[in-house]
Amino acid sequence: MFPASRYSCQAHRCIRALKTVPTEHTAPQLYTTLHRRTCSSLSTPRITTHYTIHPRDKDPRWEGVEMERFADEADVVIVGGGPAGLSAAIRLKQLANEHEKELRVCLVEKASQIGAHTLSGACLEPSAINELFPDWKERGAPLHTPVTEDVFSILTEKHRIPVPMLPGLPMQNHGNYIVRLGNFVRWLGEQAEELGVELYPGYAAAEVLFHEDGSVKGIATNDVGIAKDGSPKDVFERGMELHAKVTMFGEGCHGHLAKQLYKKFNLRENCEPQTYAIGLKEVWMIDEKKWRPGRVEHSVGWPLNRHTYGGSFLYHLNEGEPLVALGFVSLPKLTFPGGLLIGCSPGFMNVPKIKGTHTAMKSGMLAAEAIFPKVTAESLDSETAGLHVPEYAEALKNSWVWKELYAVRNIRPSFHNYFGLYGGMVYTGIFYWILRGKEPWTLKHCGLDANQLKPAKDCTPIDYPKPDGKISFDLLSSVALSGTNHEGDQPAHLTLKDDSVPVARNLAIYDGPEQRFCPAGVYEYVPLETGDGMRLQINAQNCVHCKTCDIKDPSQNINWVVPEGGGGPAYNGM
Amino acid sequence: MHSNRYCNRIIVLPFSVLLEIRVKPDNSGVVTDGVKHSMNPFCEIAVEEAVKLKEKKLIKEVVAVSCGPQQSQETIRTALAMGADRGIHVEVAGKDYETLGPLQVSKIMAALAKKEDAQLIILGKQAIDDDCNQTGQMTAALLDWPQGTFASEVSLDGDKVKVVREIDGGLETIKISTPAVLTADLRLNTPRYATLPNIMKAKKKKIANVKPADLGVDLTSRLEVLKVEEPPQRQAGVKVETVEDLVGKLKETGRI
Numbered sequence: 001m002f003p004a005s006r007y008s009c010q011a012h013r014c015i016r017a018l019k020t021v022p023t024e025h026t027a028p029q030l031y032t033t034l035h036r037r038t039c040s041s042l043s044t045p046r047i048t049t050h051y052t053i054h055p056r057d058k059d060p061r062w063e064g065v066e067m068e069r070f071a072d073e074a075d076v077v078i079v080g081g082g083p084a085g086l087s088a089a090i091r092l093k094q095l096a097n098e099h100e101k102e103l104r105v106c107l108v109e110k111a112s113q114i115g116a117h118t119l120s121g122a123c124l125e126p127s128a129i130n131e132l133f134p135d136w137k138e139r140g141a142p143l144h145t146p147v148t149e150d151v152f153s154i155l156t157e158k159h160r161i162p163v164p165m166l167p168g169l170p171m172q173n174h175g176n177y178i179v180r181l182g183n184f185v186r187w188l189g190e191q192a193e194e195l196g197v198e199l200y201p202g203y204a205a206a207e208v209l210f211h212e213d214g215s216v217k218g219i220a221t222n223d224v225g226i227a228k229d230g231s232p233k234d235v236f237e238r239g240m241e242l243h244a245k246v247t248m249f250g251e252g253c254h255g256h257l258a259k260q261l262y263k264k265f266n267l268r269e270n271c272e273p274q275t276y277a278i279g280l281k282e283v284w285m286i287d288e289k290k291w292r293p294g295r296v297e298h299s300v301g302w303p304l305n306r307h308t309y310g311g312s313f314l315y316h317l318n319e320g321e322p323l324v325a326l327g328f329v330s331l332p333k334l335t336f337p338g339g340l341l342i343g344c345s346p347g348f349m350n351v352p353k354i355k356g357t358h359t360a361m362k363s364g365m366l367a368a369e370a371i372f373p374k375v376t377a378e379s380l381d382s383e384t385a386g387l388h389v390p391e392y393a394e395a396l397k398n399s400w401v402w403k404e405l406y407a408v409r410n411i412r413p414s415f416h417n418y419f420g421l422y423g424g425m426v427y428t429g430i431f432y433w434i435l436r437g438k439e440p441w442t443l444k445h446c447g448l449d450a451n452q453l454k455p456a457k458d459c460t461p462i463d464y465p466k467p468d469g470k471i472s473f474d475l476l477s478s479v480a481l482s483g484t485n486h487e488g489d490q491p492a493h494l495t496l497k498d499d500s501v502p503v504a505r506n507l508a509i510y511d512g513p514e515q516r517f518c519p520a521g522v523y524e525y526v527p528l529e530t531g532d533g534m535r536l537q538i539n540a541q542n543c544v545h546c547k548t549c550d551i552k553d554p555s556q557n558i559n560w561v562v563p564e565g566g567g568g569p570a571y572n573g574m
Numbered sequence: 575m576h577s578n579r580y581c582n583r584i585i586v587l588p589f590s591v592l593l594e595i596r597v598k599p600d601n602s603g604v605v606t607d608g609v610k611h612s613m614n615p616f617c618e619i620a621v622e623e624a625v626k627l628k629e630k631k632l633i634k635e636v637v638a639v640s641c642g643p644q645q646s647q648e649t650i651r652t653a654l655a656m657g658a659d660r661g662i663h664v665e666v667a668g669k670d671y672e673t674l675g676p677l678q679v680s681k682i683m684a685a686l687a688k689k690e691d692a693q694l695i696i697l698g699k700q701a702i703d704d705d706c707n708q709t710g711q712m713t714a715a716l717l718d719w720p721q722g723t724f725a726s727e728v729s730l731d732g733d734k735v736k737v738v739r740e741i742d743g744g745l746e747t748i749k750i751s752t753p754a755v756l757t758a759d760l761r762l763n764t765p766r767y768a769t770l771p772n773i774m775k776a777k778k779k780k781i782a783n784v785k786p787a788d789l790g791v792d793l794t795s796r797l798e799v800l801k802v803e804e805p806p807q808r809q810a811g812v813k814v815e816t817v818e819d820l821v822g823k824l825k826e827t828g829r830i
Contacts, residue, residue, distance in 0.1 A: 070771040108770075112612070203770050224767040240770040 045528075045535050047499045049230035050491040052561050061231040069220060071241035074104040074198075075375045077218050078248045079205040079257060081109030082118060083181075083357050084343025085250035086188040087132055088364030093195035095372045103376065105197045106242055108221060110204035110545075112566040114189035117252075117545060119281055119574040120181040120357065121313050123147065123173055123296060127400070128361035133191070141187055145178040145318040148294030155302040155312075173296050178315040180283075180573040181357065204565040206239060208247075208257050208264075208339075215386030216338025218243035219257070222565055228489050245375045246387045247339040248367055250360075254547040255345040256560055267333040267341075274332075274347055276449055276551050277310060280519065281574060282478075293318030298354075313354070334393045338386020342367050348401060352408050359401045366395045453554045456511035479520045483570030484544050486563050492540035493563035494522060494549060501557040502536040510554055512536075517552050520544045544569050585637045585683070585692045613649045616698025618656075618765040620758040623728060624696050625657035625766075632730045633694070635659045639686060641679055643667040647781060654776035655768035661781035662686065666793065670786075673795035675704075678786075680712035685789035687717060692753065694735070699724055699757040710757035720750035726761040 048054070056062040076092060078085045089105050096103035111117040124143065129136050136143065150173045154161040165172055193199055206222035218241060225236035249258050254276065262268045293316050300311040334341050342363045349356030370392035382388070396402055467474045486493075496502065506512055507525055514523035520542040525534045545568045550560040613621075624636045638653035640646040641664040650661035664682055666674050687695055700707035714721035722728070722737030726745065729736045739746045740759050768776075786793055814820045824830045 072771070072774065198774075200770060200773065203773075221770050224769070235764055235766050237767055237769050 048496045050495045053495050069238045069241045073243045074106040076105045077242045077244035078107040080250035081114045084360040084364035087361040088368045089192045089197040091365040091368035101376045108203045108205050109201045112202045115182040115186035118182040118185045122181040124177045124179045125358040128358040142183045143177040147173040147176045147296050151297040153299045155299045182571050183573040202566040204562040211385035213384050215384035246371045249341050250343040251345045253344045258345045265336040292316050335390050337384040337388040362401050367392045455509045486541045486567035492538045493561050495559045497557050501555050505555045585695050614698050614701050619762050620696040620698050621653045622763045622765040651776050652768045654779045655772040664784050670793050676706045676708035678793045679709050681791045683713045684716040695755045697757050714755040721755045723757040724759040725756050
């Protein structure tokens, strides 16, 4: 805060000085000296070196470097190897086998192994998996822990108030399974490979490719071998182009390619802005005496206040060891020529149920069913080179996904009232439990998450107790547990549209919120070497790919792009 | 015996190592279930060197061999994507894999080298999960071949190999005759990325499956792991105000 005001004072003085100096000969010299001085104190050290901000065709270091890309054709390309992407791939191959058609399905995934970037509670509703693989049990799907007990409480600092879990409430979990979603996703990957899907983990989709008519042609994977300062290394290699009749984007929450597609095809023009939540999960080995396999606990209240939507979960897994998983948690247009969006990217999560896996999977399956006839058709009558499959959106509207999401559409926005959490719970009790979401109105969200921040001067800092090393741990040790790492010598993938905005705006008005909302300690405001002022330091290697910064940056200056494939967390069955 | 001017065949042994390991709660070993496997960095350098030699047309064929469970196939695929011609997967799984060490691997390598009539074996100098630094040396001994270990530079000269080795005092240059065993050190080269088009092409390259018993190798281990422990927790430092305090504290903890 102080350095920024110092700058503005200097600028002020500079302008006043200019005003009082009459038009004499000395005036221009005075102006230039003052101008130079203020400019140097206002100069920002260069932070962003990524080619999406500093294009390479204008960069002399890239002259003469071979930029041709190898291209290959598939019938369908899927971006993202999560529940949605894998379910779509599996469904496509199942249909191909049924109808005895050849279908080349390629799936790219930025994690080095399928499942390594998957993190979730998770309480899986088996509706989608029952449809995809009715024989999932015989195939060894890792659904080992059926829910046996369901507990819901309101926590205060010292007490817990139990809330009766009446049947019909969205939080009720009878018939569901506690799973380690990373393991479930890995199993889905194995099923997909068996069916002949070409899986390519370790390769991130970095760019969307377009036909001349503007429809989506496919994707290109990330280039490798670019140094931290943006120059080419000896081992530089261009990514590869994968062309497809239809490209499915299942990048998960706030996918970076989806972000580009929203803008390009105006997919969000008639819908509310997406709101997000960040979840933190830890897996603990506990004392066997306290272990109740199959027990599901949810809570709201402490440590959050009534205006913050969120709560905690605690699931007792039953996989041979006393493990518990615990943690703290608006559809756009879905299709465009050449592609469509599936899964958490457009966002099918049932918020009050805090379940999105089954709906993500179902969206992938419906997408597959919608595009199959089109990609295998003998002769196509398409207006655009990339196929447009609006039938997918229609299929969704007619499915149980839509019914489910429609019924709960008002629950999250209902928290935006004076009573906050409690108002929302009352609303849920009446309108969901009793009236099953049939009320005729649809409440609005409050706008973009990024616009919800209040200036620092209007808030009091929260005094967090120090980690005790027993049940609370410091941030960096926790980040180390995620196993996240990236090749160090590459441009930071957290790019800033304008390098001067963090200090000038985020630090000045909001006291640098990225230092607080990044769960991995990527952003730090450190003093400049010259002593006067601060600069933003980006520790890109820590990034866990949650995209909170891209979502929540009040200046919307941070643009998360994909780093070299294979980097990121290395979750093991999260 | 062949008296070729140029080496015909190189065998590289890319090993997969565990990354991000954690010690098991009962201290009997490390958690291996579901942990990410990746090619040992020194082995990447070894594969790169072999591929470079092939690109210089000094050798004809690069064969990548890996010993381990199913996942080892992925390591071989990466080597194929980097430019190896074909792969051999020596299946070792379960208990045998847990006790698989340099002695067993070098026996396998020696048997394969004879079977494949290789002129050069290149390995990484050590695996970063067990830090043994023994396999290359043992393989050379079993075959009675010369060895050029910790290689930071390799050049072929007729049927001899000139190796610049990294040693404590600096660099040592030796000349050894083929057939020979080389182990790659960090500065030998910078391995290329296995790009996606090459991974796709690698799917068409052959990987043969072999069992250790087929090679006549006995896998029994001569070692028994008694205990595995994490390194001790770093204690927080203590700040003292005066020199007297410092001396006092040092005496307290029995340092002086």
